Amino acid sequence: MRLARVLAPSGSQYLARLTPEDRVIPIVQEATGPGRDPLREALADGLDLRAAPGLTDDFPLQDARLLAPVRAPEKILAIGLNYADHARETGVEPPKSPVTFVKTNNSIAGPGDPIRYSKDDSVQVDYEVELAVVIGRTTRRVDVDHALDSVLGYTVCNDVSARDAQFSDGQWVRGKSFDSFCPLGPWIITGDEIGDVGRLKIQCRVNGKTLQDSSTSEMIFGVAEIISYLSRVMTLQPGDVIATGTPSGVGFARTPPVYLLDGDVVECEVAGIGVLGNRVVVE
Numbered sequence: 001m002r003l004a005r006v007l008a009p010s011g012s013q014y015l016a017r018l019t020p021e022d023r024v025i026p027i028v029q030e031a032t033g034p035g036r037d038p039l040r041e042a043l044a045d046g047l048d049l050r051a052a053p054g055l056t057d058d059f060p061l062q063d064a065r066l067l068a069p070v071r072a073p074e075k076i077l078a079i080g081l082n083y084a085d086h087a088r089e090t091g092v093e094p095p096k097s098p099v100t101f102v103k104t105n106n107s108i109a110g111p112g113d114p115i116r117y118s119k120d121d122s123v124q125v126d127y128e129v130e131l132a133v134v135i136g137r138t139t140r141r142v143d144v145d146h147a148l149d150s151v152l153g154y155t156v157c158n159d160v161s162a163r164d165a166q167f168s169d170g171q172w173v174r175g176k177s178f179d180s181f182c183p184l185g186p187w188i189i190t191g192d193e194i195g196d197v198g199r200l201k202i203q204c205r206v207n208g209k210t211l212q213d214s215s216t217s218e219m220i221f222g223v224a225e226i227i228s229y230l231s232r233v234m235t236l237q238p239g240d241v242i243a244t245g246t247p248s249g250v251g252f253a254r255t256p257p258v259y260l261l262d263g264d265v266v267e268c269e270v271a272g273i274g275v276l277g278n279r280v281v282v283e
């Protein structure tokens, strides 16, 4: 099943199911106000999103605008250097345990939203396609064998990174958390439909040219291991997002380097989920 947040032609925003025929079935009308997140709140209320009745008449997806499927999670966790091919291209030893950082909620952007930055703040803005996990229930100290039971589903993340800020700061939060540097979407595919999450083709195209082309089989730490590892010390909450790392082909490791410039179109794709497209606006 596909779960999405949409802006309807009426101007209302909904958490919704999408049918195979690309029709939108609204299930929760979005509450307004800072910090509100219909997905997180519905999950916290124990709503079974797969069985929830429709709220109003369905309508065609082509008449709606897709929004980031998660708007205000408690946390966005991200894993660095988690693909063997990416560790090789950056010349670092594969880590012995997951390298963990956070992206802040201000960085969330939806499908089709601009990736914005000012040249005064960075001249090395890079793309990173990632498989993102959306947690479905409160999870603490789950073992690897049961970790996937905590997953609601999967979406695509572009872990946009200002390399100059990332590397000069000595830690990564600022360079990874500019406004709009965490595009998410286009929707969430529930865990029961993804198949083997360790064997998904993962790609990034910039202006139609494929610059990342790999498989989640290159992950050093798999999804279940990451969830188990993080949940040992951090209680994972419904709606939390975990970006699981990027494969090789990122811009700063290329010769010559490739950075995102005004007007560039970035398309991040994970097979079985969909394509997340965003245009770059340099201010």
Ligand code: MG
Binding pocket: 078, 079, 080, 128, 130, 159, 243, 245, 246
């Ligand atoms: Mg990343």
